[in-house]
Amino acid sequence: MHPRRASAGLPGAGSSTRIYVEPVTFGLLALLPAALFVVGVSRDRRKVGNAVWLGLTLMFLLLWALSSARGWAADVVGVGVVVALLLLALALPVALVVNGLFMVLREGRRLGNLLSLLAGFGILGLDLVFLIAAADEVGWIAVTSGALVVVAGYVGFLFGSLLLYAVIYGRTGRRSGFDAVIVLGSGLIGDRVPPLLASRLDRGAEIFRRSADRAPRLVVSGGQGRDELVSEAAAMRDYLLAKTIPPDAILVEDAATTTEENLRLSLALLDPPTERVAAVTNNFHVFRTAMVARSLRLPVDVIGSPTAFYFLPSAFLREFVAIMTRHWVAHAMACGLLVAAYLLLVLG
Known part of the structure; x- marks a missing residue:
């Protein structure tokens, strides 16, 4: 019996466009970024690349776990995925909006204090676009929403990777013995x-x-x-x-x-x-x-x-924006390449 293969449809691609990957492939793909992460941290803990390699490692390991689960484990993983998607699509933006309103009342209406509010409304807007696109399976709305999801996925991946690595960085390293x-x-x-x-x-x-x-x-x-x-x-x-x-x-x-x-x-x-x-x-x-x-x-x-605690969402978002703008050309090019690849798969 062959191991079950992971498959994924692309937004706006219709039911005929599927990508199949053997589960073991994801495990093998995780090895390279894991090695680069270890080497990067050992050389200089302060590199942004360390966060990216960590994020890629965890992403491939998650895909490996999702695609290789069997029996009751597959049911548990499936429920976990549904819960995670609901939290990301609904609970997270609502929490960000509430935090944003609290920040405005507590800290004032400066742009930095509005970031969590704007991020929450942005995610809710993306949810709405995706729901509209569901009724337009192969039309331009679906294709456009798919492109937005690709860009949002890239930004979300970077944010999650940087947030996780920032926490790890902040909790490790020397704490005494300074001149x-x-x-x-x-x-x-x-x-x-x-x-x-x-x-x-x-x-x-x-x-x-x-x-x-x-x-x-x-x-x-x-x-x-x-x-x-x-x-x-x-x-x-x-x-x-x-x-x-x-x-x-x-x-x-x-x-x-x-x-x-x-x-x-x-x-x-x-x-x-x-x-x-x-x-x-x-x-x-x-x-x-x-x-x-x-x-x-x-x-x-x-x-x-x-x-x-209430200050952290806007503060981390502000830090993320500052990090992204340091290399905005590279990030813009990466988003452009990902969207172009998506359009080739969907429209090609």
Whole structure:
């Protein structure tokens, strides 16, 4: 008896277009990205490619599990797939809309706070387009919806891969034994340190104390915004002094306005330069900060601090958009190639 083969129809392709793949093929396809993931992490944990290889590995392993399940296992997998699709198509967008409304009420109507709301409405809009296309099996609506699903699938794959790898990155690596700790600013309320920045400072103080045997220096980094009464660095220094951090251990960098400047200007203050440097930011910002450090060729380990749960969806979406725009041409080309391949299969 031959093993069951995986088959998949393409949106807008009609019932005649099917792709059949032997289950073992998916298992074999998972080996290459898995190997590249291990090599990539061992060489540099801060590479975006590591997230992609991890995502591809998990995707092929999932396809292998789906296509090779038998008997009761196949029933369990089938129910799991249906539940997962319902969560992604219905529960997730509703949760994002609710979170977006809460963000607007709690944090204001800035674009960054609207991202979860926009993402939720975007997924619901895609659901509606797909439902309309179901009544137009081979027409232009179905073909167009299929192309939208391909693009959404690409973006969703990247988001899921980056989110998972960012969590892994933030929970691994060195946590003590540093010669210097840099705490990145995140904005003040007048001259007061808000909870988001306080969590960074508390984590920075914790790492500073854990590294006491190396007599570390603690750098606070952040300039003064237009609506701030003092520089972020000055307020951060006062906060740390109240936490009994020795004043002679604190260095003040009060000119930075971006993550890149936070890292570059803070490291310039360290004389002599040090080999073991930690940069502290909030957990949602860890991986992008690590990417910036890598692009600047700075020897920095990035460590995250806790963030209020309601803030995380919009924050992670904002980080994802920032990462995507760093290489938007490459992503646009990838989407174009995927859509072109889809159209060739459907219309060819």
